[in-house]
Amino acid sequence: MDKCIREIRDKAQELLETGQVEVVIGFTAGTLPGKSTPCFITRGEDCKLLVWDEGCKNNLANYLLKEKRKAAIIIKGCDSRSLVNLLTENQLSRDRVVILGAPCPLTEGCEGCQIKSPVIYDYLVSGKAGKTGEDDFHDVKTFARLSPQERKEYFYKEVSKCIRCYACRNACPACYCRECFVENNLPQWVGKSTQLADNLIFHLTRALHVAGRCVDCGACQRACPMGVDLRILNRKMLLEVKELYQFEAGLKEEQELPLNTYDPGDPEPFLAGGGEA
Amino acid sequence: MYEILKDDFFLWLKGQLGQKEILAPRLKEEGYLFLPWDGEELELTGYTNTLKPVKDAFFPQWEALIRYRMDKGKPVQVMGENPATKPLILFGVRPCDARSILLLDRVFNGPKYKDQHYRERRENTFVISLACSEPASTCFCQDLGISPLAKEGSDILLVDLGDKFLALADTLKGEEILQERPFSPATPGSMDKFQALQGVSRQAAAASLVPEILSGELSQVFVLPLWDEIYRKCLNCGVCTYLCPTCHCFDISDETTDTEGRRVRSWDSCMFGNFTQHGSGHNPRPTGKERIRQRVLHKFKYFPENYLAVACVGCGRCVAKCPVNFDIREVLKRLGGCQDDMSM
Numbered sequence: 001m002d003k004c005i006r007e008i009r010d011k012a013q014e015l016l017e018t019g020q021v022e023v024v025i026g027f028t029a030g031t032l033p034g035k036s037t038p039c040f041i042t043r044g045e046d047c048k049l050l051v052w053d054e055g056c057k058n059n060l061a062n063y064l065l066k067e068k069r070k071a072a073i074i075i076k077g078c079d080s081r082s083l084v085n086l087l088t089e090n091q092l093s094r095d096r097v098v099i100l101g102a103p104c105p106l107t108e109g110c111e112g113c114q115i116k117s118p119v120i121y122d123y124l125v126s127g128k129a130g131k132t133g134e135d136d137f138h139d140v141k142t143f144a145r146l147s148p149q150e151r152k153e154y155f156y157k158e159v160s161k162c163i164r165c166y167a168c169r170n171a172c173p174a175c176y177c178r179e180c181f182v183e184n185n186l187p188q189w190v191g192k193s194t195q196l197a198d199n200l201i202f203h204l205t206r207a208l209h210v211a212g213r214c215v216d217c218g219a220c221q222r223a224c225p226m227g228v229d230l231r232i233l234n235r236k237m238l239l240e241v242k243e244l245y246q247f248e249a250g251l252k253e254e255q256e257l258p259l260n261t262y263d264p265g266d267p268e269p270f271l272a273g274g275g276e277a
Numbered sequence: 278m279y280e281i282l283k284d285d286f287f288l289w290l291k292g293q294l295g296q297k298e299i300l301a302p303r304l305k306e307e308g309y310l311f312l313p314w315d316g317e318e319l320e321l322t323g324y325t326n327t328l329k330p331v332k333d334a335f336f337p338q339w340e341a342l343i344r345y346r347m348d349k350g351k352p353v354q355v356m357g358e359n360p361a362t363k364p365l366i367l368f369g370v371r372p373c374d375a376r377s378i379l380l381l382d383r384v385f386n387g388p389k390y391k392d393q394h395y396r397e398r399r400e401n402t403f404v405i406s407l408a409c410s411e412p413a414s415t416c417f418c419q420d421l422g423i424s425p426l427a428k429e430g431s432d433i434l435l436v437d438l439g440d441k442f443l444a445l446a447d448t449l450k451g452e453e454i455l456q457e458r459p460f461s462p463a464t465p466g467s468m469d470k471f472q473a474l475q476g477v478s479r480q481a482a483a484a485s486l487v488p489e490i491l492s493g494e495l496s497q498v499f500v501l502p503l504w505d506e507i508y509r510k511c512l513n514c515g516v517c518t519y520l521c522p523t524c525h526c527f528d529i530s531d532e533t534t535d536t537e538g539r540r541v542r543s544w545d546s547c548m549f550g551n552f553t554q555h556g557s558g559h560n561p562r563p564t565g566k567e568r569i570r571q572r573v574l575h576k577f578k579y580f581p582e583n584y585l586a587v588a589c590v591g592c593g594r595c596v597a598k599c600p601v602n603f604d605i606r607e608v609l610k611r612l613g614g615c616q617d618d619m620s621m
């Protein structure tokens with residue numbers, strides 16, 4: 001990683017000092033053991049404060065949505081998929097962003113992660129690009145074999161821990177709606193209590209809203225202060241989308257989003273009679 | 278000062294179960310939480326503080342204030358909700374959280390405004406705290422002049438002396454209990470031990486983290502360039518305020534069906550974008566900058582001006598749980614003129 005961080009710092013400094021960007025979004029040392037913290041660097045000499053280590057866990061793609069300056073961003077595999085998503089959804093303009101891709105700094109990595117290196121970048125730091133394998137979704141398939149009762153119990157247990165702080169949603173680069181349904185009060189779609197029903201509606205709706213767009217980066221789960229673990233739900237949606245549409249989110253800039261397109265010939269198995277007239 | 282053998286104390290506590298509900302720190306998957314205790318052995322090794330603050334017992338995350346029914350042709354019926362009235366013992370509160378109760382009292386049970394629900398719960402609750410012997414790395418009560426051995430806000434504070442607890446009262450209610458068996462007056466040996474502990478904690482207390490500049494003119498503090506920098510990484514979530522023992526903002530919403538409904542009060546947070554959203558669409562705190570500034574200044578400037586105390590007790594929950602490692606200690610240091618730290 002030493003070589004990697006040297007390259008990152010040098011490139012970032014060069015981009016700032018040559019005026020190609022006004023800000024570099026990356027990580028610097030945090031105040032807690034094992035935590036690095038997102039930072040916004042505007043002076044070339046400050047690039048020495050950049051780090052790339054185990055603690056770099058946040059998905060930085062999120063920050064580009066609010067950034068008005070021309071920015072360079074240092075990203076790993078899953079962040080790059082979020083970026084692709086944001087580009088295909090027209091939330092970002094490609095020419096305002098310089099992408100500094102780097103290999104995922106987590107030695108353990110996340111279970112099931114197949115994309116440890118960026119799929120999109122302007123500069124690639126020490127390492128190789130792209131996809132490294134196929135996700136076999138064995139966790140989803142194993143979970144599906146549990147009885148409905150057991151599956152329900154799992155979800156109830158997880159969502160009942162939730163305090164509705166929305167850190168998961170706010171950390172998620174796919175959750176960028178200006179007005180989220182949970183905040184809408186005319187009408188109020190979901191109650192503000194932390195009763196099971198309200199918590200379930202929040203989580204199930206969010207899972208559906210990010211279906212076909214979630215890149216399984218884990219940012220939501222890591223942000224949660226209460227240890228709510230609903231990754232299996234997101235992964236189930238990933239698998240559904242993959243099987244129904246042969247689509248995996250955030251892999252190619254040119255690919256069309258399955259839920260954003262319509263073709264009269266689309267199969268409609270969920271309609272009565274399989275959609276046949 | 279009093280003392281009690283630990284075994285005797287837990288027997289006594291168990292004896293209270295008949296008339297009172299007891300909440301104690303219980304270890305769950307996600308961390309320690311105040312949960313009902315029914316007398317089995319408490320596992321407190323490794324307990325530094327609860328994940329959720331003690332405010333939940335008085336000012337719960339959500340509660341129904343009233344219920345109502347509207348039948349055609351009949352006047353609207355309004356039913357008031359009565360908060361649970363079974364007397365409660367809160368056991369294992371940490372001194373920082375105990376102090377936070379006194380701060381919430383100023384808001385919800387002060388001379389100007391009395392919140393009926395808060396007050397009923399508060400008056401029904403007996404607080405037994407546990408002094409801290411091993412603060413966590415995120416604890417900074419001492420930097421705010423609060424001692425990990427402080428009894429303020431507790432009816433009874435227990436200090437761990439090995440096989441016994443030293444017991445101090447901060448209220449008349451507490452004193453009355455300590456005067457009776459199985460509590461007994463502290464022996465000189467126990468008092469010496471306590472004094473030694475106090476000495477250590479006093480030594481550890483550094484200069485206050487709250488910078489001078491915050492007692493100055495608001496017009497100057499409000500426009501510091503620091504606000505333009507520190508907010509950028511913040512996600513505007515509810516973690517730091519929901520988990521804060523002193524944060525007390527709430528929202529009120531109506532949940533209705535065709536004929537009936539309830540009015541719900543739930544925690545709210547100045548970190549949320551819509552916290553100050555007006556009906557007109559205008560938002561006086563349009564970006565994260567104004568929101569972070571509000572959070573910091575409310576705790577360290579406005580609250581002290583309104584209620585004569587800093588609204589942070591140094592529990593460190595916001596530091597430990599912020600998803601992006603926004604560390605309020607760093608903000609205070611920077612406000613105090615410490616070297617520029619990129620990590621903010």
Ligand code: SF4
Binds near residue numbers: 174216
């Ligand atoms: S839902 Fe979670 S895992 Fe999926 S993109 Fe959003 S933050 Fe990442």
Ligand code: SF4
Binds near residue numbers: 162163167224228
């Ligand atoms: S971050 Fe966790 S506690 Fe907060 S809303 Fe999401 S699941 Fe609930």
Ligand code: SF4
Binds near residue numbers: 510512514515518599
């Ligand atoms: S400071 Fe941290 S915990 Fe607080 S709102 Fe911002 S991201 Fe959330």
Ligand code: SF4
Binds near residue numbers: 517521522576
């Ligand atoms: S601001 Fe942070 S450290 Fe201070 S009382 Fe609130 S949660 Fe605890």
Ligand code: SF4
Binds near residue numbers: 523525546547571575
């Ligand atoms: S810091 Fe924010 S949420 Fe907390 S009490 Fe103040 S205004 Fe309310």
